[in-house]
Amino acid sequence: MTPLDPDPQPRHAAPEVVPDPESVARPVLIELTALTLSHRAQAVFGPITTTVPHGGLVVAHGPAGSGRSSFLLALAGRMRGLTGTLAAPGPVPADARARRRVERERRNAAAVARVGTLVTPEDRLTVGESITERCLIDAVTVADGHTRFAELVAGLRDADLPGPPMALDHDTLVGELSARDRAVFAVLLAMLRRADLVVLDDADDSLDTDQQAELYAALQHLSATGCTVVASTCDLRGVPAETPVITLPSHPEPTHPEPTHPEPTHPEPTHPELMQES
Numbered sequence: 001m002t003p004l005d006p007d008p009q010p011r012h013a014a015p016e017v018v019p020d021p022e023s024v025a026r027p028v029l030i031e032l033t034a035l036t037l038s039h040r041a042q043a044v045f046g047p048i049t050t051t052v053p054h055g056g057l058v059v060a061h062g063p064a065g066s067g068r069s070s071f072l073l074a075l076a077g078r079m080r081g082l083t084g085t086l087a088a089p090g091p092v093p094a095d096a097r098a099r100r101r102v103e104r105e106r107r108n109a110a111a112v113a114r115v116g117t118l119v120t121p122e123d124r125l126t127v128g129e130s131i132t133e134r135c136l137i138d139a140v141t142v143a144d145g146h147t148r149f150a151e152l153v154a155g156l157r158d159a160d161l162p163g164p165p166m167a168l169d170h171d172t173l174v175g176e177l178s179a180r181d182r183a184v185f186a187v188l189l190a191m192l193r194r195a196d197l198v199v200l201d202d203a204d205d206s207l208d209t210d211q212q213a214e215l216y217a218a219l220q221h222l223s224a225t226g227c228t229v230v231a232s233t234c235d236l237r238g239v240p241a242e243t244p245v246i247t248l249p250s251h252p253e254p255t256h257p258e259p260t261h262p263e264p265t266h267p268e269p270t271h272p273e274l275m276q277e278s
Contacts, residue, residue, distance in 0.1 A: 026053035029196060029228055030075065030106075034084035037070050045071045045248055047084060052228060052246075054196070057220045059203075059239050060232040062248030068232035069115050071248060072199040075230060077107030110197040111138075113190035114183065121186055123175030127168055130189060138193040145192040152188050152222065159221045163214035179206035184218050187229060195227055203231035204238070212238025 028051045036046030045067025052058055052075065062068050073079040074086060085092075088106060093099045112119045121130050128146075135145035153168055166181050168188075177185060183203060190198045200219070204212050216231070216239060223229040230246075239245070 026055055028052070028089045029054040030086060031089055032084070032086050035074065035086050036083045037067060037074060037079065037081055038083070039081070043067075045074075048246065048248065049084075050246055052197075052230065053244065055223060055226050055228055056244070057216060057223050057240070058228060058230045058244045058246065059236070060230055060246045060248060061234070061236055061239075062232075063234055063250050066248035066250050068234075068248060069201050071246075072115055072201055072230060072232055073112070076110040076112050076197065076199050077103060078110075078112065109195055110199070111190035111193060111195040113186040113198050113200040115199070115201040121174045121182065121189065123173065125174055126170060127172050127174065127177075127185065128170030130174055130185070131170075131192065134189045134192055140193050148192050149188060152191060156184070156218055156221060161214065161217045161221065163211070163217075166218075180211050180215050180218075183207075183215055184222075187219060187222060191222065191225075191227060197228045197230065200229065200231040202233070204233040204235040207238070209235075209237045213240070216240050216243070 030052040032051070033049050034047040035049070037044040045062075048071070060068055060071055070079055074082055088102070093102060114120050125133065131145055131149050132142050134140075135142045138145075140148075153166065156166055163180070166184060167177065168181060168185060174182065174185065183200060183205070187198055187200055190200075203215060203219075207215060212233075212235065219229045219231060220240065233239070236245070
């Protein structure tokens with residue numbers, strides 16, 4: 001793993017060597033400067049100063065109490081109460097109305113795959129029913145959503161990924177999926193509406209190191225379509241080498257518990273502190 005560096009420089013210049021295209025820094029999608037979330041004078045996460053590249057897999061790593069879930073929601077434009085800055089590269093509009101429009105566009109270009117119990121595929125639905133539900137929520141035509149899902153799954157199956165094949169048949173109940181396939185499925189649902197950024201919480205949940213490596217390989221393949229996938233974890237053992245890692249410092253447990261609302265049918269959080277769609 002490598003820490004995020006918006007402008008990596010070689011230690012020894014070698015002009016005569018043509019760089020490997022894979023080693024060239026990707027363009028920046030989001031810039032974070034001293035981004036912090038606090039609640040009742042206690043830090044939830046931050047301050048974080050880094051960049052998120054456009055395309056590829058990024059991992060947000062931190063122990064319990066580091067605010068991983070809140071950080072992902074902040075990246076996706078669905079968290080209020082932030083200090084510092086979180087914006088696309090370039091000048092910030094001076095006009096308040098223009099700033100709100102830019103923030104709305106950034107929020108609409110991001111998708112939440114899974115965050116705790118706030119956003120997660122429902123066990124009682126089949127894979128096919130879940131696709132249809134997400135299409136209705138994200139204003140994607142059902143036919144287009146199912147076609148998009150089939151194309152993404154076909155790409156995964158053709159990619160010669162490690163581990164057993166994905167078991168994502170339309171008639172399979174979500175609750176019967178393996179932990180790895182459930183995580184991949186959550187990301188696939190989030191990608192039915194084309195997005196620049198998809199966030200996945202607890203990538204290491206119920207997975208051993210080999211299974212985590214299988215999951216990250218699938219996420220790398222999906223992110224190669226041009227969508228940045230940011231996955232949170234407290235375990236780096238399965239993370240592929242050279243993956244950009246955002247490290248979240250540990251903070252004391254906040255005085256308020258994490259949201260424990262029943263699992264919503266809408267894949268957006270409804271906690272009063274979380275940013276709503278507009």
